[in-house]
Amino acid sequence: AISRESEENPVSRIGPNNAVYVIYTSGSTGTPKGVIGLHCGAVNRLNWMWRVYPFKGGEVCCQKTYLSFVDSVWEIFGPLLQGVQTVIISDDAVKDPQLLIEGLAANHVSRIVLVPSLLRLLLDSFGDLQRRLPDLRLWVTSGEEIPVELAKRFGQAMPEARLINLYGSSEVSADVTFYEIGGDPQEKRVPIGRPIDNTQVHLLDENLQLVPVGVHGELNVGGAGLARGYLNRPDLTAERFIANPFRQGEVLFKTGDLGRRLADGSIEYLGRRDHQVKIRGFRVELGEVESQIKGLEAVSNCVAVLREDRPGDQWLVAYYVPREGDTVSESHVRQHLQSKLPDYMVPQYFVELSSIPLTPNGKVDRKALPKPQAEDNLAISFVAPNDSLEMQLTKIWESVLSVKPIGIMDNFFEIGGHSLLAARLFSRIEKTMGLNLPLVTLFKAPTVELLAKIIRGKSWNAGWSSLVPIQAGGSKPPLFFVHGAGGNVLLYRELALHLGNDQPFYGLQAQGLDGRKPPYKSFEDMATHYVKEVRSLQPEGPYYLGGYCLGGAIALEMAQQLVSQSHEVALLAMGETSNFSSAPAVLPFYYSRRLQNLMFHWQNLWTLPMRDKLAFFSKKSRTELERAKLKLII
Known part of the structure; x- marks a missing residue:
């Protein structure tokens, strides 16, 4: 019967847009959804890999990823379709660093794909990877961000190997961009690089408009690698796979990831959009907090989260793992962050762990992180009030900040204070104590102890000046930023901190805030007064000016007056300033x-x-x- 059948190969009716697999992914929501991958995406990804990182004679690959994850497709078919030997690493070996190393070494494996968490585990477990794995020359990390310090450690441990950073997701055939990391990376964050073949990555704002170089936006991916959508989820497919505004009839996938394009054209990953949180009105990038903690040599791993264990009670919490043999105090981590980040980005709680909990595919299991305890909040040790004035101020602070107890050494901005609460605090002080203190007093006296000292000395009654030293020290030319519509300059504190201790920074507050002198009514009069104040500190240019909102327009008028007086204005920075000339x-x-x-x-x-x-x-x-x-x- 068989002899009567044709000897010709069966006709394949499979086309590029047919489904090649359905892989379930939980993403960041924890709800599984089936991604329908297409043949065209799989073939495009394989062809790119074979072209950019071609196999050489005698290579051996390994298959170690669960079949339910998309990386397993490339581990299996990448070498198989090129006739390259592949060994299968058991699940037990993947979980045991010793067994994994022994399996890789015994089979002379030459390339491997792994998540940075597993790479860190191998580096922590073995100080002689180069000797143990001399054949393993190509290491590929994907699945999560790789910290710079981890990349540096790899370069030191495996100087003869190559390290590739891949970025992508199941919805785009696993990989979208690639970046080869040098042996001693100097970037603050490891870039994810440039798109692979036949793939486009657009960085867009909330209105699907392209953002400029250096400005963060959401990564939207188009090209050959896109999946068809989610199995039996037309609603979610329509939400995430949108019409391409740049190519009619094509589709973009909204990744939910944030990034920015660097000057050299490569892309820097900035974390998940759902990991970008707001605390007291401030937008916080959890990835930036984590990046700074991982910059400490004694810290092996960390994760930052926003917890709300009780409704309305939000706290930023940092969990960290000390490197084996090292001791890292919570106060040391806190002080490091205070020197690198604005106060609102410094976590309220620091929790030391022996390890970060992971999901089966090696990603951080945020739901398994323990609830912080009261002893994990290591702000400056509590110091009780010394007299009735400090007691009175402390009660006002506790009422305004909704924090108890507050010590006289606690910094207003480090225990939840911000510009709105500052206005409320000084309003309460005026009602309770009859003292009309200028808001900028908080720059000099951010603690109860220092504020009480100023009140006792009545130095707050000194002559009024619009020029406020926010950061007086430093060797760089000073920056002068004009107040917004509210008149005060507290909002510039975070900017001054971000620019560092070597950048002098002065605010220009509105005349009239003290309730004594009448406020100016025109831009020209304001600018004339502020130019006089600026020149009292810096008689000659070049001048560096700026302002937010209304302050930008006033700074423009200041610049025009200075130029008309034959002074150089080297910088004019205007933030969200309207042009009312048209x-x-x-x-x-x-x-x-x-x-x-x-x-x-x-x-x-x-x-x-x-x-x-x-x-x-x-x-x-x-x-x-x-x-x-x-x-x-x-």
Whole structure:
């Protein structure tokens, strides 16, 4: 019967857009969803690998990834379709560093794909990887971000091997970009590199507009590697696979990952969009917090999370693992972050662990991280008030910050304070103690102890100056930033901290905040006064000026006056500043921004105690009226 059948090969009816596999991925949500991968994506990924990293004679590959994960496709078919030998590493060996190393060495494996967590485990377990694995010349990391310090350690341990960083997801045939890491990387973060063949990566804002070089945006991927979508999930497919605004009839996949394009064209990964959190109105990149902690040589691994164990009670928590043989105190980690990050990005709790819990595929299991205990909060040791003044101030601080107990050495900004709470604090001090202190007093006195000292010495009653030293020291030319519509310059504290101790930074606060001198009513008068203040500190240029919102427009007028006086202005930085010289063109933008501001103030209003709501509403109403008058003058 068989002899009667044709000897010709069967006709294949499989095309590029047919499904090649369905792989379930939980992503960051924890809910499994089936990704329908296509033949065209799989073949494109394989062809790229064979072209860029071709196999050489005598190579041996290994298959160690669970078949339910997309990396297993390339581990199996990459070498198989090229006739390259592959050995299978058992699940037990993958979980045991000793068995894994023995298996790789015995089979002379020449290339491996692994997550950075497993690479770290191997480096921590063996100080002589080069000797143990002389044949393993190509190491590929994927699945999670690889820290710079881990890449440096690899370069020192395996100087003759190559280390490739791949980025991607199951929805885009596993890999989208690649970057070969040098033996001694100098970047602050390891880039994910450039797209593989027939793949496009667009960095877009929330309106699907391209962002400039250096500005963060969401990674949207197009090209041959895209999956068809999610199995039996048309709603989720429509949400994540969107129409390509740059190529009609094509599709982009919204990865949910953030990144920015560097000057050389490569891309830097900045973490998950759902790992970008807001605390007290500040946007915090958890990946940046983790990156700074991992910069400590004595820290082996870490993860940062935003916890809300009780409704409305949000805390930033850092979990870290000391390197074997090293001791790392919580205070040391805290002080390191305080020197590198703004206060609002420094975690309230630090928890030391023996290891970071992982999911079966080697990624961080955030749900398994333990709840921090009270003793994990190692802010400066509690120091009780010494007299009635410090006791009175402490009670006001505890009431405004909703934190108990507060010691006289605790820094206002490090225990949850920000500009809105600062205004509430000084309003409460004025009502309770009859003292009208300028907000900028917090720059000099961010603790109860220092504030009490200023009040006792009555130095807050000194002559008023618009020029406020936020960061007075440093060897670089000073920066002068003008207040926004609110008049105070507290919002520039984080910027000054970010620029470092070597950058002098001065704020220009509005005249009239002290309630004594009348405020200026025009940009020109404000600018003339601020130029005089700036020149009292720095008589000659070049000048470096800036401002946020309204402050940008005032800084522009200052620059024009300085140039007219034959002074050089080397920098004029304007943040979210409107151009009111062409009213019709900016009216839609203007009213949009006013609506955003209204929503922002409305949210702040509802966070206040009832007794403060009326005062806040009255203050903001007066500000808007003054702003409207100013618009008419302009």
